Amino acid sequence: MxxxxxxxxxxxxxxxxxxxxxxxxxxxxxxxxxxxxxxxxxxxxxxxxxxxxxxxxxxxxxxxxxxxxxxxxxxxxxxxxxxxxxxxxxxxxxxxxxxxxxxxxxxxxxxxxxxxxxxxxxxxxxxxxxxxxxxxxxxxxxxxxxxxxxxxxxxxxxxxxxxxxxxxxxxxxxGVPTRGNAAGHVNDWFDLQGEPVQPAPLPEGFTLKGYVAFAISTFIGIYGLWSIIQYGLEDAVQDDKAVFDKLERILKDNDMIQVPLLSGNDASEEAQ
Structure with a gap:
């Protein structure tokens, strides 16, 4: 097969x-x-x-x-x-x-x-x-x-x-013919032009369609990686101060804290 x-x-x-x-x-x-x-x-x-x-x-x-x-x-x-x-x-x-x-x-x-x-x-x-x-x-x-x-x-x-x-x-x-050879011819029984045949062999290597598909797939793959970097990692580059400020705001809005949160640097200074 x-x-x-x-x-x-x-x-x-x-x-x-x-x-x-x-x-x-x-x-x-x-x-x-x-x-x-x-x-x-x-x-x-x-x-x-x-x-x-x-x-x-x-x-x-x-x-x-x-x-x-x-x-x-x-x-x-x-x-x-x-x-x-x-x-x-x-x-x-x-x-x-x-x-x-x-x-x-x-x-x-x-x-x-x-x-x-x-x-x-x-x-x-x-x-x-x-x-x-x-x-x-x-x-x-x-x-x-x-x-x-x-x-x-x-x-x-x-x-x-x-x-x-x-x-x-x-x-x-x-609509099935009832006379003729495999190609449906009755005048020349050995003329098989137009008979149903199996497809041609699978070509070796890349065809033009293969090259086009490869190029499109490569472009989509690169664009996908760029999208991940551009949008997926965007939040990861915020500094610590912005993260603490956002967390403090959320906790205050929900009445979960009464005093400001200390950042890592603030906590070190207070300990001194």
């Missing part, structure tokens, strides 16, 4: 944060004909993978942060063939396909599994259910931050299915 150029914190798979396309991916599949088998039409930031029918799919996720993530797959249950313990940041281990714990003879089967801090998971399933399936962290704020990928499974088989009319009516009512 990290901030991008707009200052907002995002989550990533392989440095890509999920950004919803202009045309929902399922509708791109249904309207793209033979182009449906090319993952490019689904956009740069949907992080889509096209799965062929009956592929054996292996998903490896290495956690590079200290959070626990409940990863969930739509459309399938999967075998959990590897699941590491939690690690400290300075001891984290990535999954090594050439050096790992033996696979279980009967792996755990789930549709959700916890990825431990700085750990890893390895999941497997057979692509035998055509559809557009999300794989994502089930913490809603992490999903909102973009921690998701899209699996487009057997797109030509998806095209043999017909969504109900209400499906298109809802899109129309919401």
């Amino acid at each position: 990290g901030n991008l150029g707009d200052g907002i914190n995002y989550a990533f798979f392989n440095n890509i944060t999920y950004v919803a396309p202009k045309v929902p991916t399922l509708l791109s599949v249904l309207s793209s004909g033979e182009h449906a088998t090319d993952a490019k039409i689904y956009g740069s930031n949907t992080h889509s993978y096209v799965l062929q029918p009956h592929d054996i799919v292996e998903i490896v996720v290495n956690n590079q942060d200290s959070g626990r993530h409940p990863f969930h797959l739509h459309g399938h249950t999967f075998q959990v063939v590897q699941k590491s313990q939690a690690f400290e940041e300075d001891e984290q281990e990535a999954y090594d396909p050439d050096n790992h714990e033996p696979f279980q003879k009967y792996p755990l089967i789930r549709d959700t599994v916890i990825l431990e801090p700085f750990g890893y998971i390895v999941l497997r399933f057979r692509a035998d259910n055509p559809g557009v399936w999300f794989f994502h962290c089930h913490l809603d704020w992490h999903l909102e931050q973009g921690l998701a990928i899209v699996l487009v499974e057997d797109p030509l088989a998806i095209q043999e299915q017909t969504p109900p009319d209400d499906f298109y009516r809802i899109c129309e009512a919401c």
Whole structure:
């Protein structure tokens, strides 16, 4: 996880944060004909993978942060063939396909599994259910931050299915296009100009706005110190005589004394 150029914190798979396309991916599949088998039409930031029918799919996720993530797959249950313990940041281990714990003879089967801090998971399933399936962290704020990928499974088989009319009516009512690639283009399916993408990386060092903010903050800080000296310490520079006179006046006004107060110097002289 990290901030991008707009200052907002995002989550990533392989440095890509999920950004919803202009045309929902399922509708791109249904309207793209033979182009449906090319993952490019689904956009740069949907992080889509096209799965062929009956592929054996292996998903490896290495956690590079200290959070626990409940990863969930739509459309399938999967075998959990590897699941590491939690690690400290300075001891984290990535999954090594050439050096790992033996696979279980009967792996755990789930549709959700916890990825431990700085750990890893390895999941497997057979692509035998055509559809557009999300794989994502089930913490809603992490999903909102973009921690998701899209699996487009057997797109030509998806095209043999017909969504109900209400499906298109809802899109129309919401102003959502129902044809086109991720950028909404139908004439050139590989033209992604105008597609929704993630913000640019956070720039290194100071930008112009940073310099302006620094200068203003410095000025306000100096002005604040001057104000403290000018007003906050003003009463502290009065001489002792003025302080005693003020105290005597307050006490007399409240009938608390009958004789004048003696200043420090007066008291010394009287003692002599």
